[in-house]
Amino acid sequence: MKKEIGVCVIGSGRAGMIHAVNFRRNVPHATLVAMVDPIESVAKQAAESLGVDTYYTDYKEALKNDSIDAVIVVTPTIYHRDIVVAAAEAGKHIFCEKPMAMNATECDEMIAAARKNNVKLQIGFMRRFNDSFIQAKEEIEAGAIGDVVLVRSLTRGPSVPQPWMYDLAKSNGPLAEVNSHDIDTLNWFVESDMESVYAIAGNFRCPEARQDFPDFYDNVVLTARFANQQQGMIDGAVSVKYGYDSRVEILGTEGVIFIGQVHEKTIVTANRQGLSRPVMNSWRTLYSSAYLAEDTHFIECILEDKEPKVTGHDGKKAVMVVNAGNLSIKERKEIFLSSLQS
Incomplete structure (x- = not known):
């Protein structure tokens, strides 16, 4: 059994660089071997900034490198299926950022490829590795709030979407790009499958998308009914301007649990202009320790040959x-998940 895992990050954008820095400096028993990005200048700059000698513009070339044992897939969702299947067939362990894929069929193909080639497949739901989320899960299991009745989760981001995200055929929209974490939060805390959902959405802040992408939405509300009749609500938004906002409320038969706040720090300043308090401005700040924890867990799963906490099924x-x-x-209208291909 190898004691050091060679890692390649495929995708050198914001999230890709978070993982790359972790594997370069902070994850035990991991060595960052290479970076990949289809834009050569981006790949080169990423590698140089990390002190890594090797970079590729084609992930298929990276998969031929025997010093790479595992890949981190951080590309637009439309490419996930092909990259993950190719990586599995090359015998590389895989960490795939959310959203996993474009549809259930692609997910099944990714899961099957990993199983066939005996490699790990972990999905990037980093909130499961956040201390507050972990404690909430423990309190639910301990019966601190009785039986869970309703889980409400919201994510609102300040950033204007990347141009490719406007095309729902390539991104599946904010429900995928932003609210995949909220969906997994509901699934994790409720521990039952969603039976049906009803969603409404609109484009209120991104006028540049309206002409070419009339189905793009920047604000969405989704309600869910679970098989055990528990309830869920998701609130998602992009380009909100005021900051990064991630909060959860878990209502039980005997109490409630709150996770998260809008504010980054507890300091409050009062002067003639009124009260001011720093607002959380980035998911990269809020969940930095959770990213490190999930990356560390991925390497542990490879070295100890154990199942990741977040699987392809999730x-x-x-x-x-x-x-x-x-x-x-x-x-x-309300959509029953049983009506979709499973």
Whole structure:
């Protein structure tokens, strides 16, 4: 058994660089071997900034490198299936960022490829590795709030979407790009499969997308009914301007749990202009320790030959909800997940 795992990060954008820095400096028993990006200048700059000698513009070339034992897939969602299947066939362990894929069929193909080639497949739901989320899960299991009745989760981001995200055929929209974490949060805390969803959405802040992408939405609300009749609500938004906002409320029969706040710090300044308090401005700040924890867990799963805490099955469940939610928006009706390909 190898004692050091060679890692290649495929995708050198914001999230890719978070993982790359972790594997370069902070994850025990991991060595960052190479970076990949289809834009050569981006790949080269990423590698140089990390002190890594090797970079590629084609992930298929990276998969031929025998010093690479595992890949981190951080590309637009439309490419996930092909990269993951190719990596599995090359015998590389795989960490795939959310959303896992575009549809359930792609998820099944990714899961099958990993199983056939005996490699690990972990999905990037880093909130499961956040201390507050972990404690909330423990309190739920201990009966601190009785039986869970409703889980409400919201994510609102300040950033304007990347141009490719406007095309729902390539991104599956904000329900996938932003709210996959919220969907997984509901699934994790409720511990039951979603039976049906109803979603409404609109484009209120991104006028540049309206002409070419009339189905793009920057604000979405989704309600869910679970098989055990528990309830869920998701609130998602992009380009909100005021900051990064991630909060959860878990209502039980005997109490409630709150996770998260808008504010980054507890300091409050008062002067003639009024009260001011720093607002959380980035998911990279809020979940930095969770990213490190999930990256560390991935390497541990490889070295100890154990199942990741977040599997391809978890990723598929979230993708199916995204697809059902987008169909609900389009058809303006409740969608039963059983009606979708599973």
